Amino acid sequence: NIYKGRVQNVLPGMEAAFVDIGKGRNGVLYAGEVLYDEADLDGEPARIESQLKPGQTVIVQVTKDPMGTKGARLTQQLSLAGRFCVLSPFDSMLGISRKLPEAERDRLRKILKGVRPEGYGLIVRTAAEGCTPEQLVADVERLVARWKRVEEKIEQAKALDMVYAEPDLVLRVIRDVFGSEHTDLIVDDEELAERIRDYLSETSPEDVSKVQVYSPDGGDGEPRSLFGDWQITAQIRRALEIKVWLKSGGYLIIEKTEAMWVIDVNTGRFVGKDNLEETILKNNIEAAIEIARQLRLRDMGGIIVIDFVDMIVPAHRDEVLKRFKAELARDKTKTRVMDISKLGLVQMTRKNVSKGLMEVFTEPTDDVIPGRRLIKKLLDE
Structure with missing residues (x-):
C-alpha cells in the first residue's frame, strides 16, 4: 500500500x-x-x-x-504491479524478468519500445511470457490510469492517509501466481468466482473458462469443504511438524531458533542396496529436493543451515549442491547458497517476505515449556 x-x-x-x-x-x-x-x-x-x-x-x-x-x-521509489508489467512513476528504467528465456526477452524488448509511456519506468514480469502486444498495451494503460487516480488522491490526502491499496489477497494470488501452466482454478463462492472472471476477462480472457465453482454438497447430503476435499488442511498440519519423512525412509528435522532455521538430514529407515556412499548420495539428493519444497511451503526466511549426511566423495557433494540449486531456481523468493563447508553444512539465506507458516498458524504458549501451539480456529476456517 x-x-x-x-x-x-x-x-x-x-x-x-x-x-x-x-x-x-x-x-x-x-x-x-x-x-x-x-x-x-x-x-x-x-x-x-x-x-x-x-x-x-x-x-x-x-x-x-x-x-x-x-x-x-x-x-519512496513507488511502483504499481499489474498482471504483466510493473509501472514505476518516478523512474525511467526499462527491465525484463531474467527468469524468461533469452528469445522471449528479445521478443518482449522489441514490443516494449513502442509500449512504454513517456516519463515512466516499466518492468516486464515473468507472467508476460507468451503474451501478445495488445495484452501488454492494455496492462500498461490500466496501470497508468491507476497511477493518475493515485496522484489525485495524494493531492487531497492528509498526513497518515492511505492513498493506494493493493488488491485483496485473492486477486493478488490470481495476478502473481495463476498462469497458463494451471488447468483449473476452483473457488467455493459464486460471487468471488464472478470477481475473478471479471478480472481475468480484462487481463487474460483465455483463462476465464478455467474458473470452476466448488459445490459443498456432494449429492449425499453430507457437508464438505474445499480444503478438506483437496487435503489442504492436512497438508498445513504436516507442514507445521518438526519431522518430515522422505519417500525412501529418510527424514528431515526442521527447527527454528531466534537467529536461524536449522535442517538436519537423516537416513532413517533407508538402508540402500549397493554401498554406503551411494545410499547417502540418494538420500541427500532426495532431501535436497524436499528441502527446496519445504522452504517454499513454510516460507522460511533469513539464515538457513542444512546438515546433510556426510559425504566423502567430492563429486557427490557437488552433485547434491547442483541439484539443490536447480530446485531452488523454481523459488520466486530470492535465495543465496554457499558451498558445502568442511563440516558438511550448507549455509544459505532466503529473503524474508512474510511471517511464515509457523507464525501465522501458531501462537506462543507456556503451558508446559515455552513453545508454540496451533491456532485451531485458523485451520477450521
Whole structure:
C-alpha cells in the first residue's frame, strides 16, 4: 500500500528515518530508498538528514510488512504491479524478468519500445511470457490510469492517509501466481468466482473458462469443504511438524531458533542396496529436493543451515549442491547458497517476505515449556 506518512525522526548514523503511516508502529525508510532532489544536493553527496526532517510529510510505499519487533519497510521509489508489467512513476528504467528465456526477452524488448509511456519506468514480469502486444498495451494503460487516480488522491490526502491499496489477497494470488501452466482454478463462492472472471476477462480472457465453482454438497447430503476435499488442511498440519519423512525412509528435522532455521538430514529407515556412499548420495539428493519444497511451503526466511549426511566423495557433494540449486531456481523468493563447508553444512539465506507458516498458524504458549501451539480456529476456517 501507499501512504502519506509523517517523518518522526531521522537517524544519520543508521542512514534511516522512522515514518508514521498511521498503523501504530513506525515504518523504516532507509537512505537507499529515498528519492533525492538533485536541485537540493548542490553537488554534495546524498545524505538522508539533508532530505528528510521530523514532521515532514512524505509519500511512501510498504515493501515488507511488519514482522516480529520490526516495523514495515518503506520506499519512496513507488511502483504499481499489474498482471504483466510493473509501472514505476518516478523512474525511467526499462527491465525484463531474467527468469524468461533469452528469445522471449528479445521478443518482449522489441514490443516494449513502442509500449512504454513517456516519463515512466516499466518492468516486464515473468507472467508476460507468451503474451501478445495488445495484452501488454492494455496492462500498461490500466496501470497508468491507476497511477493518475493515485496522484489525485495524494493531492487531497492528509498526513497518515492511505492513498493506494493493493488488491485483496485473492486477486493478488490470481495476478502473481495463476498462469497458463494451471488447468483449473476452483473457488467455493459464486460471487468471488464472478470477481475473478471479471478480472481475468480484462487481463487474460483465455483463462476465464478455467474458473470452476466448488459445490459443498456432494449429492449425499453430507457437508464438505474445499480444503478438506483437496487435503489442504492436512497438508498445513504436516507442514507445521518438526519431522518430515522422505519417500525412501529418510527424514528431515526442521527447527527454528531466534537467529536461524536449522535442517538436519537423516537416513532413517533407508538402508540402500549397493554401498554406503551411494545410499547417502540418494538420500541427500532426495532431501535436497524436499528441502527446496519445504522452504517454499513454510516460507522460511533469513539464515538457513542444512546438515546433510556426510559425504566423502567430492563429486557427490557437488552433485547434491547442483541439484539443490536447480530446485531452488523454481523459488520466486530470492535465495543465496554457499558451498558445502568442511563440516558438511550448507549455509544459505532466503529473503524474508512474510511471517511464515509457523507464525501465522501458531501462537506462543507456556503451558508446559515455552513453545508454540496451533491456532485451531485458523485451520477450521
